[in-house]
Amino acid sequence: MMNSQGVNQGEMAHTCRGTINLFTAHFDTEDSCGIVLTSGGRTYHLKAGSEVERQQWIAALELAKAKAVRLMGSQSDDSGDDEDGTASPADKSELHDTIKKLSLKLDDLSTCNELVAKHGVALQRSLSELDGLRIPCESGEKLKAVNERATLFRITSNAMINACRDFLELAETHSRKWQRALQYEQEQRVHLEETIEQLAKQHNSLERAFRSAPGRAANPTKSFSEGSLLTTKGEDSEEDEDTEYFDAMEDSTSFITVITEPKEDRKAENRTTGSVEWTSDNVLDSTSLVPQGPPKVKRRVRIPDKPSYSLNLWSIMKNCIGRELSKIPMPVNFNEPLSMLQRLTEDLEYHHLLDKAVHCTSSVEQMCLVAAFSVSSYSTTVHRIAKPFNPMLGETFELDRLDDMGLRSLCEQVSHHPPSAAHYVFSKHGWSLWQEITISSKFRGKYLSIMPLGAIHLEFQASGNHYVWRKSTSTVHNIIVGKLWIDQTGDVEIVNHKTKDRCQLKFLPYSYFSKEVARKVTGVVSDSQGKAHYVLSGSWDEQMECAKIVQSSPSSPSLDGKQKTVYQTLPAKLMWKKYPLPDNAENMYYFSELALTLNEHEEGVAPTDSRLRPDQRLMEKGHWDEANMEKQRLEEKQRVNRRRRLEACSRGCGAEEAEKEAEVYVPLWFEKRLDPVTGETACVYKGGYWEAKEKQDWHMCPNIF
Template sequence: MCLNLMGHLCLRSHHHSVPISITWQDDSGDDDDTASPTDRTELHDTVRNLSLKLDDLSTCNELVAKHGAALQRSLSELDGLRTPYESSEKLKAVNERATLFRITSNAMINACRDFLELAETHSRKWQRALQYEQEQRIHLEETIEQLAKQHNSLERAFRSAPGRAANPSKSFSEGSLLTTKGEDSEEDEDTEYFDAMEDSTSFITVITEAKEDRKAEGGTTGSVDWTSSDNVLDGASLVPKGPSKVKRRVRIPDKPNYSLNLWSIMKNCIGRELSKIPMPVNFNEPLSMLQRLTEDLEYHHLLDKAVHCTSSVEQMCLVAAFSVSSYSTTVHRIAKPFNPMLGETFELDRLDDMGLRSLCEQVSHHPPSAAHYVFSKYGWSLWQEITISSKFRGKYLSIMPLGAIHLEFQASGNHYVWRKSTSTVHNIIVGKLWIDQTGDIEIVNHKTKDRCQLKFLPYSYFSKEVARKVTGVVSDSQGKAHYVLSGSWDEQMECAKIVQSSPSSPSSDGKQKTVYQTLPAKLLWKKYPLPENAENMYYFSELALTLNEHEEGVAPTDSRLRPDQRLMEKGHWDEANTEKQRLEEKQRLNRRRRLEACARGCGAEEAEKEAEVYMPLWFEKRLDPLTGETACMYKGGYWEAKEKQDWHMCPNIF
C-alpha cells in the first residue's frame, strides 16, 4: 500500500510540477519596479497546480478509505479468533485507533474538498481583479510619462516664448525659474532670478544687460572684455563643415527587424562584467568601440576655435562644451558597439575636411581598454586610454569609462585633463530602453590651474528641470568664478559671463547659495540634426555613417575590415554571429599560445601573470606625470607605415 501511494504521488508531482519564478533585486534603491509580464501566466499555473494537488488529496482519500476498510476487516477477523484476554484488549485498542485515524483522514479530505470548491469559485474573480489592477498600473505609468513629456515641452515653449522676454537667452540658468518679469517682484524689471535644484551645486544667476555690466565691471578685472571676445565665443557651433575631397556615404542598409528577448540572455549576467560574456550581434550596432571613441571628435571645431582664445577661462568654456558634446550621440544609441579584438585598430585620416588624424588601438581585452591619439593641424592634440567597466544590476546597466582624457594646445601650452561620466541604460527587463548620463566632471587646466565643475543631472519624470540637463561653473586658479555654463548633453550648451558674485540670504533649511550676476547667455555648441532615415540606421550621425565605410590603405587590423561587423552592417546577422564566434575562438587560441610561450620562457609560476602583459603595436605604457597613472600613449610610426604601405608588423587577428 505504501509503495503504491508514494509511487502515485511522485508520478503526479513529476508531471504537474511548476517551475519556480525567481525575482531579482538590486541595490539601486529605485521604486520603479514594473509588474512582470509573466504574472498572469504564473497565476494560471498556480491555480492549476492547486487543483492538481487537491486531486492528489482526493486520490489519497480514496486510498486511505480503501486500505483503512481492509485494515478494519482484518482487525475484525482477528477479533473473532479465540485469543487470550490480553491479546483481545490490545486488538480492540488497535481497532479504535484505526477508526479514529479513518475519521480524521476523512475530515481532512472533506476540508480540502471544500477549499477546492471555494478556490474554483473565486479564482476567476481573482484573475479578473489582478488583470484590472495590472492594466490600471500600466495605464497610470503611461499617463505619468506622457504628462512629464508634455510638461517638459510646455516648459521649453515657455522659456523660448518671444513675448516672455526681449532675449530668449535670458532663460539661461542653473535651475528653474524663480521670479519672472511681470510677476509680483520687487526687483528691477531688467533682472531675472533663477533657483537651483536642491541636490545640485546650488547657486542663483541674475541676468543683466551688457551696458550695466560694463559700468559694474569698471576695469576691475584683467580678463578680455566680453564684447571684444564675441568673435571667439559667439556662434561657436555654427561653423560650416570643411569641404571634403572624398565623397562620403550618407546611408547604410536599414536595420533588419529581428525579434530579441533581451531578458532571456541578461538574466544570467547580473553582477557580472559584461565584457566576459559572449553576446550575439543582435545587441550590437555595426561599429566597434574604437569607432565610437573616434565619434567624440564630431564637434572638433570647438577645439579649433579654442586655439584662438586669448583668455584661458574663455578657452575652458569651449573645452567644457566639447567634453559635453561627446555624449550627444548616445541619446538614442542603446545598442552596444562591438568589443574590439586585441590589437584591433581604427584610423580616421581626415586632414582635408576635419583637419585632424586620429588613431585608436585595442591594448587590452580583459578588461577592454583602448588607447587613442589625435593630432590636429590647427594646433591641438588629444590623447586618452579608456577602460570600459560595465555591470548589469538587474533593472539597469551601468557603464563606467575609466581613464583620463588629455587635451593640449601647442601655442599656449594649456593642458586640460578630465574624465568621462557614468552612463546608465534603463528598462533592461521591461519597457523601452533609454540611456542617461549622471555624475560630476572636473576639467582642470594644469598650466593655469583654471577649473570647470560640470554636473550631469539624473533624469526624473517628476523633475521640473529640462531632461538631460548639464550645469557648470568655470573658475580661475584663485577660485573666482568667471562663467556659468548650462544646457543639455543631447542638445546644446551655453555660457554666461559672471560680472559679480555674492552670497544669498540663508534659506529656511539653513542652506546658503551663491548669487551670480551674469550677462545674457551665448551659445557655445548645438547638436547637428540627424540624417534622414536615422531611426532605421541605428540613429547614426552623419559622421558615424562614414566611420565603417571601406577605405583603401588602412592597416589590416582596422575595424573596417572586421568580417562579422561588416556582415552585420549588410544585414546578414546569422552569418555575422557565426563569424563572431570564429573570431573569438581565434583570439582565445592566440592567448593560449602566448601563455605557453611565456611558460617556456619564464616558468609556469609566472606564466599566467605574464600572459596578460600584451605589448601594443602603436602605443606604449608610460607614467602620466599629471595623474600619476600608467597609461598607453602613442609612440609613433603608424602614419609612416601607412605612407609606405608596410604592414608586416601587424598581427593576424581577423
C-alpha cells in the same frame, strides 16, 4: 444605584447628583459581606448577599477604577466603559476599531496582573501567619481569612483568564483580515510603482517627440528658455520680466545667476574692477559655430536600413545580473555596426570647438570651449542605445581627415579583459588629444551602468595649456521592459594643469519628479585663485551656453540651511549646438553624419582596422545570422591566441606566473608610460603608424580577423 461600569471622561467633567467618580473613589471591606466606598467626602456602606458576591464586587470595582484612571490620563474622548471596548465611530476603519479593542483588552490584562500580584502577596502573608500559629483556638479565624483571600485570588485569576480568552478570540478573528488587507496594500503599492514608471516612460517619450517635432523654433535664445536651462520668473512676479535665473547646483557649486543688460553692468563693474568686455568675441561668437565650405572628399550619407529581428533579451540577460558585460556572449542583434574604437573616435565630431579654442587669448575663455567640447561627446548617445562591438585585442581604427577636419586619429585595443582602448589625435590647427579608456559595465537587472575609466588629455601647443578630465557615468534604463533610454550622471572636473584654472560640470540625473529638464548640464569656470569667471549651462544632447560673470555675492541661506552664490552675468552666448540627425536616422541606428562615414570602406588602412572586421561588416549589410556565426568564429580565434600566449609564457616562467603573464599584451602602436600630470600609468602613442601607412608596410600587424 451602582454597577461595575465606569464612566467616560465627558461624564466625569459634568457630573450629576448621585454620580460616583471612580477616578477618586476608595473602597474597603467592612465585615464578611460589607463594602465601604468613599468618594468626594461621602461614604457609602454597601452589603453583599454573601462573601463570594462581595469579592466579585470588589474585583469589578477595582477593574472599573483602573479604566477610569487610564481614561483621565490619556486625555481621550473615546469611551472606555465597556469591558469589550466601545465601538468606533462609523467613519473609522474596521482596522482602527479592532486595534482599539485589542488595546483595551491588553489594558485589562495589565490590571488583572497587578491585582493577582497584590492579592497573591496578601495570601502568602496569611499563609505565613497560619504556619506560625501555636494556639489552636486561633486557627479557625486565620483559616477563614486564608479562605477569603484564596477566593479573591481565584476570582481575579478568572477575570484575567477571561480577558486573555477574549483577546485571543479577537486576534484570531481579525488576523486573516489583516493579512488580506496587508496583501492588498502591497499589491496596490507595486501596481502604483509600475504605473508611475510607465508614466515616466511616456513622459520621456513625449518630451523626445516634442524635441524632434518639425517646425520647432530654432532661435537660440528661445531654445535656451524652452529647455529650462534658465528658469524665467512668472508673469505675476514683481521682478523684471527680462531677468532670468539659473536653477541652483548642489554642494560647493550651488549658485543662482542673474542675467542683466550688458551696458548697465559694464558701467557698474567699471567703477569697481575695470572692464568686463568680451576679449574674444570672434572666438565665442555663435555665428561661426559650424565649419564653412563643403568637404573635399565626398563620403556616404546612408547605410542599409536596420532589419527587424525579434529576440528575447531576458532569456540572455537573466543569468548575467552583476557580471561584467564584456564577458557575456552577446549576439549582434543588440549591437550597432560600429566598434568601441569608432565610438571613441566620435568624440571628435565637434573638433571645431578646439580649433576655435586655439585662438583664445584668455585661458578661462579657452576653458569654456574645452568644457563645451567635453559635453558635446555625449550628444551622439541620446538615441544610441545599441551596444558597439567589443574590439578584438590588437584591433585598430584610424581617421585620416587632415583635408576636411584637419586632424588624424588612431585608436588601438590594448586590453581585452577589462576592455581598454588607447587613442591619440593630432590636429594641424595646434592641439593634440590622447586618452586610454577602460569600459567597466555592470548589468543591474533593470538598468545597465557604464563607467568609463581613465583620463582624457588635451594640450594646445602654442600656449602649453594642458587640460585633463574624465568621463561621466552612463546608464541605460528599461533593459528588460519598456523602451530603452540613456542618461548621463555625475560630476566632471576639467583642470588646466598649467594655469590651474578649473571647470566644475554637473550632469543632473533625470527624475520624473524633478522640475529640471532632462539631460541638463550646469557648470562654473574659475581661475587658480578660485574666482568664478563664467557660468555654463545647457543640455548634453542639444547645446551649451556660457555667460560672463561680472559680480558675485552670497545669498541668504535657504530653509535647509544651504548657502548659494548669486552670480550677476552678461547675456549668455551660444558655444555649441548639436548638428541635426540625417534623414532616416531612426532606421540607421540614429547615426550622425560623421558616424555614417566611420565604417565606410577605405583603401590603405591597416589589416587590423575595424572597417575590415567581417562580422561587423555583415551586420551593417543586414546579414545578421551570418554575422553571428562570424562573431563566434572570431571570438574562438581570440581564445586560441590567448591560450598560445599562455603556453608560451608557461615555458618561460613559473606555472604560478603563467596565468598572470598571459594577460600582459604588448600594444603595437602604443606603450605604457607614467603620466607626470596625473601620476597614472597609461598607454601613449609611440609613433610609426602613419609612416607604415605611407609605405604600406603592415608586416608587424597581428592576424586577428
